[in-house]
Amino acid sequence: MASQGTKKKELRTPTILRTLFPAAGMPEDVQMSEPQPAAPPTAVAAAPPPSTLHHLKEIASVIEAGSLSKEVRRISRAVRLTVALRRRLAAGDVSAFLAFALPASGEAYARLTFLLPKEDETEMDVDATAPATQISIKQGLPEIEIYCCLLVLIFLIDQKKYDEAKSCATATIARLKTLNRRTVDVLASRLYFYYSYVHEITNSLAEIRGNLLGLHRMATLHHDELGQETLLNLLLRNYLHYNLFDQAEKLRSKAPRFEAHSNQQFCRYLFYLGKIRTIQLEYTDAKESLLQAARKAPMAARGFRIQCNKWAIIVRLLLGEIPERTVFMQKGMKEALIPYFELTNAVRIGDLELFRAVADKFASTFSADRTHNLIVRLRHNVIRTGLRNISLSYSRISLADIAKKLRLVSADPVADAESIISKAIRDGAIDATIDHSNGWMVSKETGDVYSTNEPQAAFNSRIAFCLNMHNEAVKAMRFPPNSHKEKESAEKRRERLQQEEELAKHMAEEDDDDF
Numbered sequence: 001m002a003s004q005g006t007k008k009k010e011l012r013t014p015t016i017l018r019t020l021f022p023a024a025g026m027p028e029d030v031q032m033s034e035p036q037p038a039a040p041p042t043a044v045a046a047a048p049p050p051s052t053l054h055h056l057k058e059i060a061s062v063i064e065a066g067s068l069s070k071e072v073r074r075i076s077r078a079v080r081l082t083v084a085l086r087r088r089l090a091a092g093d094v095s096a097f098l099a100f101a102l103p104a105s106g107e108a109y110a111r112l113t114f115l116l117p118k119e120d121e122t123e124m125d126v127d128a129t130a131p132a133t134q135i136s137i138k139q140g141l142p143e144i145e146i147y148c149c150l151l152v153l154i155f156l157i158d159q160k161k162y163d164e165a166k167s168c169a170t171a172t173i174a175r176l177k178t179l180n181r182r183t184v185d186v187l188a189s190r191l192y193f194y195y196s197y198v199h200e201i202t203n204s205l206a207e208i209r210g211n212l213l214g215l216h217r218m219a220t221l222h223h224d225e226l227g228q229e230t231l232l233n234l235l236l237r238n239y240l241h242y243n244l245f246d247q248a249e250k251l252r253s254k255a256p257r258f259e260a261h262s263n264q265q266f267c268r269y270l271f272y273l274g275k276i277r278t279i280q281l282e283y284t285d286a287k288e289s290l291l292q293a294a295r296k297a298p299m300a301a302r303g304f305r306i307q308c309n310k311w312a313i314i315v316r317l318l319l320g321e322i323p324e325r326t327v328f329m330q331k332g333m334k335e336a337l338i339p340y341f342e343l344t345n346a347v348r349i350g351d352l353e354l355f356r357a358v359a360d361k362f363a364s365t366f367s368a369d370r371t372h373n374l375i376v377r378l379r380h381n382v383i384r385t386g387l388r389n390i391s392l393s394y395s396r397i398s399l400a401d402i403a404k405k406l407r408l409v410s411a412d413p414v415a416d417a418e419s420i421i422s423k424a425i426r427d428g429a430i431d432a433t434i435d436h437s438n439g440w441m442v443s444k445e446t447g448d449v450y451s452t453n454e455p456q457a458a459f460n461s462r463i464a465f466c467l468n469m470h471n472e473a474v475k476a477m478r479f480p481p482n483s484h485k486e487k488e489s490a491e492k493r494r495e496r497l498q499q500e501e502e503l504a505k506h507m508a509e510e511d512d513d514d515f
Contacts, residue, residue: 052088053491055081056151067143067183075143081173082151089155097151108145110153111171115164142179146172148188149171153194167197180222189230189262193370195232205238212238216255223329229265237271242280245279253275261476265299271308278315282396287315305370306336313340314374316412317381322348339365345379352407353448355379383408384424391430399439414439450486488493 059078066074095116102109105501149172151374156165171194176188192215212235219227232255239248239375252273277286294308309327316323330339339362346355359366359375366372386406390397402421405415410416421441432443449455485496 024180052090052093053096053100055085056123057100058102059085060147063143063147064129064141067141067174070183072183072186075183077191078147079186082147082154084257086154086158089151089158093123094151094155098148108148112148112168115156117159117161142181142185145184146176146179146184146191149175150187150191150194153191153198155416158193162198165198166202166204169198170424173215177215177218182224185224185226188224190227192227192230192234198239200237200387205241209235209238220256222312223333224259226265228256229269230260233265233272235267236269236276239329240272240275245276248272249280250274254475263296264298264301264351267293267304270296271304274308274311274315280319280369283315283319287312287319290315302332306333309333309337310340310369310371313344314335314378316346317378318374319345320381320384343375343378347382347385348405350382350384350389352379354384355382383420387420387424388430388437391432391441394441394443396440398440399434401439402441432479 003051010392036490058079062074062078062081062109066078087104089393095113098109149168153165153168153172156162156168169191176184176191179188189445192212196205196208196212199205200288212231216228216231216235219231228233230250235251236248239251270289274286274289274293277289290308290312294305294312297305299305300429309330312419313323313327313397323344328337328344339358342358343355344361346358353454355378366375383406387402389404399414399417403417406417406420408416418436420433421430421432421434423435425432430443433439
């Protein structure tokens with residue numbers, strides 16, 4: 001018996017050691033009777049990555065789970081996964097996914113399949129190694145149908161088939177008007193964007209303005225705040241595209257106010273608000289909106305950040321400020337901001353001739369950026385900057401010399417110089433007086449800026465900016481919904497009261513012992 005127990009123990013020991021040391025093998029103190037030849041390593045074939053169709057089926061299952069559990073975050077995740085998959089889409093993949101997700105006898109399947117281009121099925125990303133667990137979804141869900149429409153619309157836009165994309169977007173918008181489900185709101189907001197985008201590409205934005213207003217009214221009635229954000233930005237873009245700044249401001253001022261849900265939409269709103277404020281000569285508010293939009297924009301949105309910086313540079317120049325050199329040297333923006341860097345240099349020097357040369361050299365760029373009218377406004381700032389430099393350099397100078405230094409070209413440059421100096425003195429740009437009898441400008445001695453309230457105002461604005469940024473950061477933190485209002489059940493309440501009674505009794509007994 002002892003020998004059998006010993007034999008069993010010897011047989012059992014290698015198995016336990018193999019479990020404890022799977023990588024190292026046998027310990028050194030275990031003796032082997034005969035060395036066994038090492039088995040040749042088996043070549044394990046790497047599994048091919050899942051196909052595009054498989055990814056689309058997984059996204060559909062995520063949407064189905066979000067629809068059944070009424071979780072909007074799952075729908076948002078599906079949209080993000082689709083954006084990552086966008087470059088790999090092929091006509092065969094989209095057609096196969098439509099056959100998988102939509103009933104073959106439905107109107108949506110027939111309409112979407114008709115819009116897709118007919119291509120050879122060999123171009124389709126075939127799933128050679130299908131996973132062991134096949135994916136199946138419940139057909140007939142509105143979220144799946146709207147997602148299929150969104151997928152086809154994105155594919156048609158990428159293939160530059162804009163006419164088919166317009167018809168797809170129009171039919172999908174008509175279908176959305178019959179739905180009132182919160183799980184569709186995320187998909188609907190993306191559809192609104194592409195609906196406006198495809199009409200902007202085809203220069204037909206004016207045709208959909210009334211439809212966008214109707215959709216915004218519907219989103220407001222349905223309390224679809226994400227849809228309201230998206231549609232408000234699309235309407236502002238629509239108005240600004242045709243230079244209808246007054247209508248854009250009226251819509252913006254009367255639109256419902258609510259907390260921003262999407263950072264991207266909030267950045268767009270700040271950019272459009274900055275453009276409106278700039279045209280309305282409210283440069284301080286415009287500067288704040290544009291700089292905030294540039295800071296909040298994601299690093300990947302380089303084109304958007306470049307546009308924000310272009311408008312912010314112009315606004316700061318109109319305010320009499322000179323942007324720092326680091327603004328023009330940002331990564332990925334240096335080449336795009338070269339015209340504005342040269343323009344800033346001309347304004348800083350106060351050279352009117354150089355300013356004209358830069359404006360003529362980059363006229364096409366400024367027209368494409370829609371900043372040409374603002375640059376025309378800068379002429380007065382260039383003259384004022386040059387005049388300020390002259391007043392600091394000379395204690396007394398004749399009006400004729402000022403006109404010559406400013407390079408004023410007119411029938412009577414001396415009279416123009418006198419008018420410009422008078423306006424600059426009235427606005428407080430320079431501290432000087434005009435001697436009309438002798439035709440001189442006499443500059444006063446510059447005072448100490450620290451004896452005024454200007455440093456206090458500057459520090460106050462910086463502190464207000466930091467406090468505002470802190471408040472926005474706190475608001476952006478995410479907490480579980482209604483975590484502070486969680487209602488306890490009757491059983492939990494009974495247990496809590498019992499524990500409190502026991503604790504009170506225990507404390508009373510301790511008090512008695514002390515006495």
